[in-house]
Amino acid sequence: MRIGILTGGGDCPGTNAVIRAIVRRSIKEYSSEVVGFLEGWRGPIQNIVMPLTMNATGGLIHRGGTILRTSRTNPFKVERGPERVLENMEKNRLDALIAAGGEDTCGVANRLHLEYNLNVVCVPQTIDNDLNGTDFTYGFDTSVNIVAEALDRLHTTAESHNRVLVCEVMGRHAGWIACYGGIAGGADFILVPEKPINVAEVVGAIKQRHARGRDFSIVVVAEGSKFENEEVSPDAVRDAFGHERLGGIGDRLAKIIEKETGFETRATILGHIQRGGSPTAFDRVLATRFGVLASDLVHQKKFGRMVALQGTKLTDVPISEAVDKLKTLDMDLYKTAEVFFG
Ligand code: F6P
Numbered sequence: 588m589r590i591g592i593l594t595g596g597g598d599c600p601g602t603n604a605v606i607r608a609i610v611r612r613s614i615k616e617y618s619s620e621v622v623g624f625l626e627g628w629r630g631p632i633q634n635i636v637m638p639l640t641m642n643a644t645g646g647l648i649h650r651g652g653t654i655l656r657t658s659r660t661n662p663f664k665v666e667r668g669p670e671r672v673l674e675n676m677e678k679n680r681l682d683a684l685i686a687a688g689g690e691d692t693c694g695v696a697n698r699l700h701l702e703y704n705l706n707v708v709c710v711p712q713t714i715d716n717d718l719n720g721t722d723f724t725y726g727f728d729t730s731v732n733i734v735a736e737a738l739d740r741l742h743t744t745a746e747s748h749n750r751v752l753v754c755e756v757m758g759r760h761a762g763w764i765a766c767y768g769g770i771a772g773g774a775d776f777i778l779v780p781e782k783p784i785n786v787a788e789v790v791g792a793i794k795q796r797h798a799r800g801r802d803f804s805i806v807v808v809a810e811g812s813k814f815e816n817e818e819v820s821p822d823a824v825r826d827a828f829g830h831e832r833l834g835g836i837g838d839r840l841a842k843i844i845e846k847e848t849g850f851e852t853r854a855t856i857l858g859h860i861q862r863g864g865s866p867t868a869f870d871r872v873l874a875t876r877f878g879v880l881a882s883d884l885v886h887q888k889k890f891g892r893m894v895a896l897q898g899t900k901l902t903d904v905p906i907s908e909a910v911d912k913l914k915t916l917d918m919d920l921y922k923t924a925e926v927f928f929g
Pocket residue numbers: 596597598689713714715757758759810833862
């Protein structure tokens with residue numbers, strides 16, 4: 588077989604491990620050939636291709652980012668986008684495509700499979716962990732570890748200065764990073780997109796904590812969190828998938844907390860630090876397992892599927908199941924976090 592790989596959307600620690608695993612498995616087990624399309628869906632639209640050999644993909648297990656680079660290109664927003672993807676699959680004599688990405692990349696793969704019969708298999712890649720059908724996406728564990736470490740560091744400076752420190756983390760629609768990172772880093776309050784921000788509740792918890800003699804607090808807020816009754820501004824900058832560019836909730840919240848409590852409050856935005864650098868061992872192993880299974884599915888001609896982790900076992904689910912609805916935060920986990928608020 589001849590197989591293409593692309594990596595789309597936000598990059599993620601572990602993507603290079605997926606690429607390496609697909610290439611190894613496809614060449615060693617199936618004597619297939621593999622090529623990479625560069626820059627997400629832009630690659631198959633514009634026919635930007637590179638060969639992927641075992642040597643070219645060696646030494647990648649620990650490397651963050653993606654050697655195939657990425658973009659948020661949406662073929663359905665480009666003139667004859669889907670048709671050009673199919674033409675370039677044909678031109679490169681490819682039998683199948685493996686797409687690693689989140690809701691947008693997998694959403695496109697799903698439509699191309701259902702509406703254009705593209706032979707495609709997906710790999711769930713997002714630090715946000717919000718793809719349905721899989722317990723974990725790769726990249727999530729790495730970003731949680733980065734958040735936990737950042738909170739450890741914020742703790743010592745918050746304590747020294749008697750400050751409230753608000754830490755804004757990623758998570759557009761789901762509070763997985765905020766909740767896992769916040770629990771691991773001992774946050775005193777966590778705010779997530781699944782629950783509108785109730786200012787009185789946050790302020791009350793901080794005041795209560797300080798009243799019992801703790802003179803500092805750490806608040807974690809997911810970037811997609813909204814105040815009660817808050818509307819998205821019509822002027823918001825949006826990407827090709829219609830998502831607004833987020834960022835700024837941490838600063839806004841810090842100002843409100845300072846005003847309402849009288850405690851000196853500062854905000855830190857972790858931003859892309861959460862997506863950069865080496866994957867954790869957990870993500871290296873998960874990404875490797877995903878890549879091997881994605882190659883197996885392609886060779887079994889099980890198209891329209893996404894590899895998934897359920898419990899400790901790998902399985903596969905229809906891509907449509909993964910993208911039809913988002914996997915939002917398990918609110919039981921949030922209840923566990925709440926034990927430590929205030
Ligand atoms: O990859 C998902 C994500 O990390 C979201 O949490 C975040 O909103 C978005 O990417 C930001 O990505 P970028 O700055 O690349 O548009």
